Amino acid sequence: MTAPTLTVPRSRAGFKAQQRRLNATAYGFITPFMVFFITMLVVPILYALYLSLFQSQLIGGQTFVGFANYAQTFTDPKFYEGLGRIGLYLVIQVPIMLALALFFALVIDSGRLKGAKFVRLAIFAPYAIPGVISTLVWGYFYGSNFGLISQLFHAVGLSAPDLLSQKNMLGSMMNISTWEFVGYNMIIIYAALRSIPTELFDAAEMDGAGQWRIAWSVKVPAVRSAIMLCVIFSVIGSFQLFTEPSLLVTLAPTVIDTQYTPTYYAYNLAFTNHETNYAAAIAFSLGIFTAIVSYIVQLTVQRRAERA
Amino acid sequence: MKRNSAIAVGVGVIAAAVLLSGCSSGGGTTASAAMVSQADITKAMNTPTTLTFWTFAPGLTPEIAAFEKKYPKIKVDEVNAGQSAAEYTKLDAALTAGKGAPDVAQLEYSEVPSFTVTNSVVNLAPYGAASLKDQYTPAAWSYGTSGADVWGIPQDFGPMGFIYRNDILAKAGITTAPATWAQFATDAATVKSKTGSYLANFNPTDSPQVLGLIQQAGGIPFSYNGKKTVTVDLESPQVKEVSDYLTKIIQSGNVSVDPGWTDDWFQSVANGRYAGWVVGAWGPDDLSGTAANTSGKWTAAPMPQWTAGQNVGGDWGGSVDSVIKGTSHPIQAYEFIKYLNNDSSSATEMATNPKSLLFPTKTSVLADPAFASQKVAFFGGQETNTTFSDIAKTVPTGFGYLPYMDYATSDYINTVGAAITAKTDIYTAMKKWQNDLVAYGKKQGFTVNAK
Structure with a gap:
């Protein structure tokens, strides 16, 4: 791996390019975290949100009920x-x-x-x-x-x-x-x-x-x-x-x-x-x-x- | 950071909720299928197949090996997916996901309607199961059927008896088991005052125990027509009789109400805090480990009767083997559970092999001397199999369960169980349980007959 922080930028453009490289490296580092964060946290949260808007009955199956479950929660x-x-x-x-x-x-x-x-x-x-x-x-x-x-x-x-x-x-x-x-x-x-x-x-x-x-x-x-x-x-x-x-x-x-x-x-x-x-x-x-x-x-x- | 962590709190629970999406498919209606022909069966049994069998019954290896020997093309993969509720949760999840479900699963009698309502088990009538009916104890057979439909072949049964420590009762001057519940209350007072032991413990979470007493009294609290209608009747005279009796005997302080299956409870059995137990035929097996020091001091008797001179039983526990919807091998699966629970050597082996000791459902096994005349060391050589076999014949049929027994059992603890612990009026709690079960049934879309 190169060590980009050690090179001194010679111009404004060069500085920007270096910044981009730095950003790309940073994103590279956080990608594994983001993958887990999204699949293990964000997706389940969204799925739970989705589930919470439905009602399923043993007889009658699943129906969309909007925020009815939340109304029930708060009462x-x-x-x-x-x-x-x-x-x-x-x-x-x-x-x-x-x-x-x-x-x-x-x-x-x-x-x-x-x-x-x-x-x-x-x-x-x-x-x-x-x-x-x-x-x-x-x-x-x-x-x-x-x-x-x-x-x-x-x-x-x-x-x-x-x-x-x-x-x-x-x-x-x-x-x-x-x-x-x-x-x-x-x-x-x-x-x-x-x-x-x-x-x-x-x-x-x-x-x-x-x-x-x-x-x-x-x-x-x-x-x-x-x-x-x-x-x-x-x-x-x-x-x-x-x-x-x-x-x-x-x-x-x-x-x-x-x-x-x-x-x-x-x-x-x-x-x-x-x-x-x-x-x-x-x-x-x-x-x-x-x-x-x-x-x-x-x-x-x-x-x-x-x-x- | 705080916000993320806070969201994470929710997520833990949500993830748990998500993992398990309950049964969501519609009401089960039975398609009348044509009977499977002998040619189909022969062909299927000669096709290489692997069946997955979920069971929590121990020690079935010899029976499975015998089946595989008889049908060399069929392999059975036995999996213990957890005891009772643990298995049902996994089964629910697999059925919802549409993959990972076994071909065959063990279901307790009380759970059969919960799986027929979601259309998750195969009707075995077209496979010829209806013809087996007369070979089984009527009550045991009834739990796996509704009308002409057959949802499972009975594997084991739990006719209820009263098992007691004859040494403790002898100390109190009692030499015979109480014949009536009235006598039971009198004996409980004697035993408590003379020995300090409780004649029985009524665990506040054991709804099947109380349901067994109601069954014995002639009550039918639950029924399900296999479609959209359930009946909940916890306010009948029989329920009132049992509830009032329990209220009185619990308030007398002559029986205990400790939570069951805890370390404390096992120790209490082992050291004689309890002098007896009203339990299904499987009960003694649960004690032979922890209460080994009391082995030989026990006697088994039928349950006391509600009316003197009668001879009525009740049951607690037992299960069927069912073929799970979605299997690609229904014929082989049916032939397997038929072999396991109907072939005379297999059924006898299950009942007599010390590794399984499942209480038989097949009447020929009940009568088989290899089973009936077994002298049981835990009971000091008493032939308890005969005792329980006689009880099995007296268990009334017509008893049934709700298609939402998980909820019913859990809510029982919140209502009736709480009353047992608090020693308050049990009939009042039964009415509360009734209301909850009616409300839940309606919410789930059932037509509820509340008597």
């Missing part, structure tokens, strides 16, 4: 039930998880922790375990009669809480995803912390700031954009909540109903109810909804950052 209490649950999940689980991630990242970064490398790995390890496996494992822990947690309670003579009951299920799910993703977010924040120039800390120390003060007034503002990234990832992740309900449903089949989360609802509509078209409309609406919420979160935080 479907089952859709809102799932969405409401996600909202609750979002406002409780995301702050707890990110606070923990930030805390661990600061602790490890402080350099005052013995075996920091081990701790870092230990906290990150759950992320490396596939979600399916971790949910299954937690499912064993939660089992109401012979689960590990109940057994521990019984061993000390206490009655065990039913972690899979209607009341506790969402909390049990939050616990699984916090355990799983706290390490991932910690690593992002930790990496950002490592890139802060150490002169800042020295200056702060000279000004008489203690470690807590440095953490709060220097480190945290410096990694704001990393935290922001974590927030957006977590918001999107929350809307995707699917693995947990789809696996824990075998343990608590009547607690996790078909509309427990919007994605799980869409799955059930498509695979159990054979209402593929409606499922596509739900999925599409959810995608748009997620985009809006992510955008609002982004905007709010940015404004606050500008004011600060």
Whole structure:
């Protein structure tokens, strides 16, 4: 391959020609990505959009119904039930998880922790375990009669809480995803912390700031954009909540109903109810909804950052 | 980036939705075809052919080998495409895509209407299947037929009995199985107070179990005429009788309502939290692994009766083998499932080979001493095949399923199952289930008779 950036253009025309060559090279590089992006993302999206405009019946076949499926989505209490649950999940689980991630990242970064490398790995390890496996494992822990947690309670003579009951299920799910993703977010924040120039800390120390003060007034503002990234990832992740309900449903089949989360609802509509078209409309609406919420979160935080 | 990721969220689900486009073809009407002649059959069976057979029944290798030996030109490719729902999802997808569907597939009785409504199975009457009728248990045969049409040959059957831990019941002073459901409730109280065990567990997701009880009581909640009309009747006196009974016994706390088939549930069976199980003939096979330590302590009995002195059964589980529309080898496919499920050595092998142990549908096998007189170690040497064979003869016919059983089963969990877990009134939940099933049927374009 030639290295066109090293040649110095002699004229305006030459510059343009070089620019074209550069562009062609760039397109060459992104072509493999674009092929996958279009075939694996754009085409399915368009196909889902197409599907969502039809209705198919066992008797009567497929008919074009325009936006009727969307009208149904926005008046479907089952859709809102799932969405409401996600909202609750979002406002409780995301702050707890990110606070923990930030805390661990600061602790490890402080350099005052013995075996920091081990701790870092230990906290990150759950992320490396596939979600399916971790949910299954937690499912064993939660089992109401012979689960590990109940057994521990019984061993000390206490009655065990039913972690899979209607009341506790969402909390049990939050616990699984916090355990799983706290390490991932910690690593992002930790990496950002490592890139802060150490002169800042020295200056702060000279000004008489203690470690807590440095953490709060220097480190945290410096990694704001990393935290922001974590927030957006977590918001999107929350809307995707699917693995947990789809696996824990075998343990608590009547607690996790078909509309427990919007994605799980869409799955059930498509695979159990054979209402593929409606499922596509739900999925599409959810995608748009997620985009809006992510955008609002982004905007709010940015404004606050500008004011600060 | 955020926007792309957000869209990606939708896409994951959409992709899932897209992969599976449900059944969309129109209502199945049966073309009356001429009978296939013996010459056609002979010719077909001498034409080199490979059949694909989707089944989740284990251990059918010897029967398939015997078929291939008898018809050397025909090869059968046995594929396990997943248990029940997993297989149906794949089958739906393959049928919609128009390729990749097998020549023959195992379908549970409850699923047959869901595939006839989409015109996805071949009517076997023109191939001579109707003449086999008298060789099968009437109830088992009925599930694969509608009117004169034959949609599948029965492969196995699940007559329901009550299996219990005789050691636990003996501790409570009970030496015989309860003869009536009233007695069952009394025994449940005794067993609970004397041993701490539950006489039975009613898993809130097992709709076939409750449907089996309704069948035993004489109720016919579902029927489908094979065309556009379905009947949903979950408010009959029989449904009310069963529902009220279940409400009462569940609220008494003498039976448990734990979710089934979980690790917790298997452990509960193994360590005696449950003293019994109302289940199809296949039930014990599911326990022989995890509850091996309890082997020999079990006894099998017919289900308790709703009316003292009667002898009525119910069924839970069982399946047919069907020839799938679009196959290029319907004659060979039919001859294969006929051999598998009708040839006496093949049918006996399926019932007695420890690797398959499918409960037979053919009456000659039920009577065969090689099957009937088997002493089963799990039941301490009891000849349980005879017990279940006797029950099989008492299962009422006329019971049927809806052409949208997937939805019905899933919605059962949301309605009746939820009531079982919450220990609230089950008949109220049945009415809710009824309303949902009527609404769904109408939405799918059926004419719904709601009684």
